[in-house]
Amino acid sequence: MEEFIAVVRYGSRVVLTREYLERVTKSRSLVEKFLAENRAIYGLTTGFGDNVRRVIPQNEAELLQRNIIRSHSVSVGEPLSEEGVRALWLMQLLSLGRGYSGIRPEVLQLIADCLNKGIFPVAPAEGCIQNLPVEGYVNLVLMGEGQAWYGGRLMSGADALTAAGLRPISPACKEGLCLTNGINGATGVALIALNDSIVAAQTADIVGAMAYEVLRGTLLACDPRLHSVKAHAEQAGAAANVRMLLHDSEIAKNSLHLRVQDPYVIRCLPHVHGAAKRFIKDVARSLLREMLSCNDNPVVWPEDGGEGLMGSNFDGTYTGAGADILCMACANLAKISERRTDKLTNQSLSGGYPAFLAQTPGVDNGYMIPQYTAAGLVGEIRGLCIPATGDSIPVSANWEDPISMAWWAAMKAVDVTRKLHYIQAIELMVMARAFDLTPAEAGKFSSITMLVHDKIRTKVPYVNGDRYFSPDIEEIYSLVSDGNIVREVQSVTGPLVF
Numbered sequence: 001m002e003e004f005i006a007v008v009r010y011g012s013r014v015v016l017t018r019e020y021l022e023r024v025t026k027s028r029s030l031v032e033k034f035l036a037e038n039r040a041i042y043g044l045t046t047g048f049g050d051n052v053r054r055v056i057p058q059n060e061a062e063l064l065q066r067n068i069i070r071s072h073s074v075s076v077g078e079p080l081s082e083e084g085v086r087a088l089w090l091m092q093l094l095s096l097g098r099g100y101s102g103i104r105p106e107v108l109q110l111i112a113d114c115l116n117k118g119i120f121p122v123a124p125a126e127g128c129i130q131n132l133p134v135e136g137y138v139n140l141v142l143m144g145e146g147q148a149w150y151g152g153r154l155m156s157g158a159d160a161l162t163a164a165g166l167r168p169i170s171p172a173c174k175e176g177l178c179l180t181n182g183i184n185g186a187t188g189v190a191l192i193a194l195n196d197s198i199v200a201a202q203t204a205d206i207v208g209a210m211a212y213e214v215l216r217g218t219l220l221a222c223d224p225r226l227h228s229v230k231a232h233a234e235q236a237g238a239a240a241n242v243r244m245l246l247h248d249s250e251i252a253k254n255s256l257h258l259r260v261q262d263p264y265v266i267r268c269l270p271h272v273h274g275a276a277k278r279f280i281k282d283v284a285r286s287l288l289r290e291m292l293s294c295n296d297n298p299v300v301w302p303e304d305g306g307e308g309l310m311g312s313n314f315d316g317t318y319t320g321a322g323a324d325i326l327c328m329a330c331a332n333l334a335k336i337s338e339r340r341t342d343k344l345t346n347q348s349l350s351g352g353y354p355a356f357l358a359q360t361p362g363v364d365n366g367y368m369i370p371q372y373t374a375a376g377l378v379g380e381i382r383g384l385c386i387p388a389t390g391d392s393i394p395v396s397a398n399w400e401d402p403i404s405m406a407w408w409a410a411m412k413a414v415d416v417t418r419k420l421h422y423i424q425a426i427e428l429m430v431m432a433r434a435f436d437l438t439p440a441e442a443g444k445f446s447s448i449t450m451l452v453h454d455k456i457r458t459k460v461p462y463v464n465g466d467r468y469f470s471p472d473i474e475e476i477y478s479l480v481s482d483g484n485i486v487r488e489v490q491s492v493t494g495p496l497v498f
Contacts, residue, residue, distance in 0.1 A: 001288065005195050007115065008086045008188070014093065014112045016105070023099030024108060030306040031102030035061065035173050041308035042298050065176030069143065072136030072180045077126030080189075082149075084414075085123060085138055087188030088131070089115055091291070095184050098294040100301070103178045107169055110142055117164040120149040121157065128407040129395060130316050131185030139179040144168030182295035183316035186406040187287060190323045193413035194280070194287055197326050200420045201277050202486045202496050204333050205238055207427050208269045209245035210449045211340045214434040216255040216351055216442075217266035219243060227270060234281070235274030237497035242269065244493060250443030265339045272336045277498055279329035283322040290319055316406030320389035323409035327385045330413075330420045334381050337420075338374040341427045344434055345371045357433045357463075364466045367430050370473065374426045377419045384412045418481070425476040428485070432456045433463055448489055455479065455488050 006012035034041055080088070089111050096103050123137035140146030141157035148160035161168055171179070212219065220226075222239035230236070246252040261267055299309040345367050347355040358366025388409035394401040435445060435453045445453070459475040479485050490496060 001191070001195065001284075004087075004090065004191055004291070007090050008083050008192065011118070014090070014115050016093075016097070016109060016112055020097050021105045021109075024097055024101075024103065024105045026302065027099045027102050027300050028104050030300050030302060031174050033306060034300075034308055039308065042310045061173045062170060065171035065173065066143065068176040068180055069136050069139050069171065070145070072132050073140055073146065075124040075127045075133035075137060077124050080123045080125040080134055080138075082120045083192060084125070084189050085121055086115060087192055088135065088138055088185040089188075091184035091188035091191075092135075092179065092182075094291055095182055095293065095295045096178055100294040100299045101178050101296040102174050102300040104172060104175065107142065107171070107175055107179075110166065110169055113164070113166055114141070114161075117166070118150065119160050119164055119166075122147040122149070122154070125411065129393065129403045129405055130183060130314075131189075131407040132180050134407070135180045135185050138185075142169055142179070143171065178296060181297060182314040183290070183319050183404070183406055184295055186316050186323070186410040187290045187295070187319045189407075189410040189414055190283075190319050190326070191287055191291070193323060193326050193410065193417050194284055196414070196417035196421065196481065197280050197330055198284075198498070199481070199483050199486060200330060200333055200417060200424060201273065201280055202498065203421075203424050203480055204273050204276070204337065205241040205496060206245065206449075206452060206485060206489055207337070207424060207431060208238075208273065208340075209242045209446070210428075210431040210435070210452065211269075211344075212242060212246060212255075212266060213249055213251045213445055213449060214353075214431060214438060215262075215266055215340075215343060216251070216258050217262045218256055218258060219246065219252050220256065221262060221267045222270060230271075232274055232278065234277040234498075235270050238273040238277070239270035241496050245448050245489070246446045248444075249446035249449070251438075251445060254443045263343075265336060265343055269336065272332050276329040276332045279325050281498070283325050283329075286318045286322045316404035317389060320404040320406030320409040321387075323406065323413040324385075324387040324389050326413040327381070327409075327416045330416045331378075331381050331385050334378050334416075334420045334423050337423050337427045338371075338378045341367075341371050341374050341423075341430050344430050350434075353434060353437055357430060357437060359463060359465045366463075366466070367426075367433065367469075370426045370429065370469055373473075374423045377423050381416050381419050384416050388412060421481045422473065422477050425473055425480050428452070428456060428476050428480070429460065429469075429472055432460070436462060448492060451488060451492065452485060455485065 121138045121141040123134045125134055128134055141148045144158035146157040148157050150160040150163050222242045227236040227239050295313050297314050301307045301309050343349045345356045355361040356366030356368040358364035388405040391405050392403045432453050460472040
């Protein structure tokens with residue numbers, strides 16, 4: 001997972017090993033054999049989808065492969081992000097490089113070269129049931145067609161390859177199908193959402209510990225005995241994280257018996273955070289297995305002289321359902337985060353802080369409207385939690401009848417995690433302000449939570465009155481989404497329990 005994100009988000013270099021190239025070459029030799037024998041194999045000697053009934057002459061095999069990439073490039077709307085394109089290509093390298101697809105090694109090498117040189121195809125990302133049209137657009141560039149960004153300039157696919165010192169390929173038998181098949185694009189995008197949801201879940205425990213201090217929560221709700229009778233390790237882990245983060249907090253010690261019990265927003269933190277982590281871990285298992293799979297059709301089976309196995313390894317149900325679950329996991333983290341923000345900005349519930357944490361309430365609005373923003377984002381997340389994989393619209397003359405809708409599920413998941421990071425950024429902004437306003441007689445904050453406060457203050461100055469708060473939110477959002485908050489804490493604590 002770390003290597004995947006390193007390539008997709010941070011531009012780490014991809015190298016195809018000798019072993020990788022050898023198994024790809026071996027698989028390609030079988031495709032050439034099947035073609036010479038004129039075997040009836042889907043996508044080699046037949047058309048695609050409902051056109052499977054049509055036999056394609058060998059002299060038209062290359063045109064068939066070129067046509068599938070061109071004809072599939074029909075998605076619309078806003079283009080896929082650069083990291084989304086890189087995730088799609090990297091997943092294709094993983095899947096098609098398993099040695100069961102029959103693609104030529106030079107095609108996969110060209111994809112790796114495009115990744116390493118920073119070629120970024122323009123691929124509209126809307127109107128996909130799985131991800132075929134987006135894959136078509138991305139891989140047009142390999143043929144020297146379509147458009148791409150290179151060196152900060154938008155140009156034709158041919159010009160981008162030339163500028164990078166690369167040459168286009170003409171897809172051979174089965175290769176167009178390989179490049180517009182499977183669930184690789186949706187899985188790549190879902191893996192981005194998975195990474196970002198992990199960051200959000202870790203951040204949630206950190207900001208939750210800060211909430212225990214500023215709202216004077218009783219740590220008895222995180223007592224290990226309490227969680228030992230609930231058979232969920234993630235819940236116990238979240239409680240353990242809060243206890244560890246507050247191990248030297250005078251405020252937490254002084255608040256231990258302040259009240260009999262706290263409202264849900266504090267008391268249920270381990271349960272809500274723990275459940276979200278359980279969902280995320282289940283999804284991680286499915287998506288990491290997809291990374292280890294050949295998601296192609298047909299599969300080129302090498303034993304007993306070789307055989308083309310026609311099936312549905314391209315199906316996106318694992319990926320789509322996983323992405324839908326990520327949306328729900330993040331929604332639970334979002335709603336408890338927003339409620340903590342509301343409690344701190346509501347003078348009737350905050351335990352003595354000024355209204356909206358304003359410098360001069362009435363004249364200053366303080367953080368009144370950032371809480372609106374958090375509430376609005378939670379509402380948007382709820383709408384995006386409608387499962388995509390519960391739907392299905394048959395296509396290709398009803399030949400492809402159950403459809404996973406995994407692309408939309410994955411795109412939703414990325415959007416949801418982004419919104420969650422903003423909600424957490426707003427909560428962290430509010431927490432830092434509450435730290436500043438907490439009287440010294442309340443006791444000292446934890447050394448770790450003060451580390452987070454101080455990190456925020458390196459980016460966002462102390463509030464002396466109302467100002468344009470949007471830049472503050474964006475600065476803290478960057479700290480959250482880049483994982484800087486988590487890294488800052490873990491540099492002291494070691495890995496948090498997940």
